[in-house]
Amino acid sequence: MREYETVFILHPQVDDAGIDREIEAVSQIVAGGKGEVSGVYKWGRRRLAYPIRKVQDGVYTLIRFRAEPPVLREIDRRFKMNESILRHLTTHASGDPTAPDFRSRDRRDRGDRGDRGDRGDRGDRGRGRGGRFDDDGGDDADEAFGREGRRRSRGASGPRDE
Amino acid sequence: MAKTVKKKSARVPRRKVCKLCLDRVEQIDYKDERRLMRAITDRGKIVPRRISGNCTPHQAQVTRAVKRARILAMIPFVADSYR
Numbered sequence: 001m002r003e004y005e006t007v008f009i010l011h012p013q014v015d016d017a018g019i020d021r022e023i024e025a026v027s028q029i030v031a032g033g034k035g036e037v038s039g040v041y042k043w044g045r046r047r048l049a050y051p052i053r054k055v056q057d058g059v060y061t062l063i064r065f066r067a068e069p070p071v072l073r074e075i076d077r078r079f080k081m082n083e084s085i086l087r088h089l090t091t092h093a094s095g096d097p098t099a100p101d102f103r104s105r106d107r108r109d110r111g112d113r114g115d116r117g118d119r120g121d122r123g124d125r126g127r128g129r130g131g132r133f134d135d136d137g138g139d140d141a142d143e144a145f146g147r148e149g150r151r152r153s154r155g156a157s158g159p160r161d162e
Numbered sequence: 163m164a165k166t167v168k169k170k171s172a173r174v175p176r177r178k179v180c181k182l183c184l185d186r187v188e189q190i191d192y193k194d195e196r197r198l199m200r201a202i203t204d205r206g207k208i209v210p211r212r213i214s215g216n217c218t219p220h221q222a223q224v225t226r227a228v229k230r231a232r233i234l235a236m237i238p239f240v241a242d243s244y245r
């Protein structure tokens with residue numbers, strides 16, 4: 001039996017009892033399939049990166065469990081029928097199951113870029129593949145995974161496209 | 163009028179190295195929102211390998227993680243300002 005994890009997002013109007021009901025429902029399915037729940041992580045209410053069914057927030061929960069594949073299918077089936085589940089995703093268990101640090105999504109925390117235009121993701125395209133990027137793409141490369149903070153320095157140099 | 167021979171500015175191509183390899187990152191998790199935010203552009207697109215310098219296995223992991231995180235509304239498909 002493999003270990004899996006399911007993250008589901010509940011409608012923000014669901015109360016604590018409702019959350020526990022869903023957790024219980026998943027646990028039942030897992031137990032019914034001779035699996036076992038190894039952990040429940042309530043991330044709580046968080047802002048969604050984009051609205052889902054007209055709501056901006058969702059209540060996140062992650063459940064880790066060991067089970068056979070039919071259990072996964074059953075969980076998926078039940079979630080799909082459940083109106084209060086905005087989203088769900090089951091994957092192999094990996095990484096830190098606790099609530100991620102979401103603050104970084106907030107633009108303000110990313111260095112007050114406010115309404116500054118995009119630097120033009122693809123503005124560079126026309127310049128061909130000739131490797132121009134080593135010069136002016138330097139920032140981008142760092143940005144991809146570099147230490148934080150480089151983005152800020154880019155300033156208004158990038159072409160805008162609006 | 164002879165074309166002035168423009169001296170091509172000597173741009174030494176530097177070999178990009180995969181930062182994830184340098185940092186010995188083994189697994190990229192879709193829940194690692196901080197990291198994923200840095201793997202996408204302002205628009206929300208995945209930073210291409212030619213820019214990020216990621217190696218193939220790492221880029222594949224990044225891509226997968228970004229897509230999962232998008233499904234769970236942890237990161238945007240398209241940045242707010244462009245919707």
Ligand SMILES: [Zn+2]
Nearest residue numbers: 180183217220
């Ligand atoms: Zn790598």
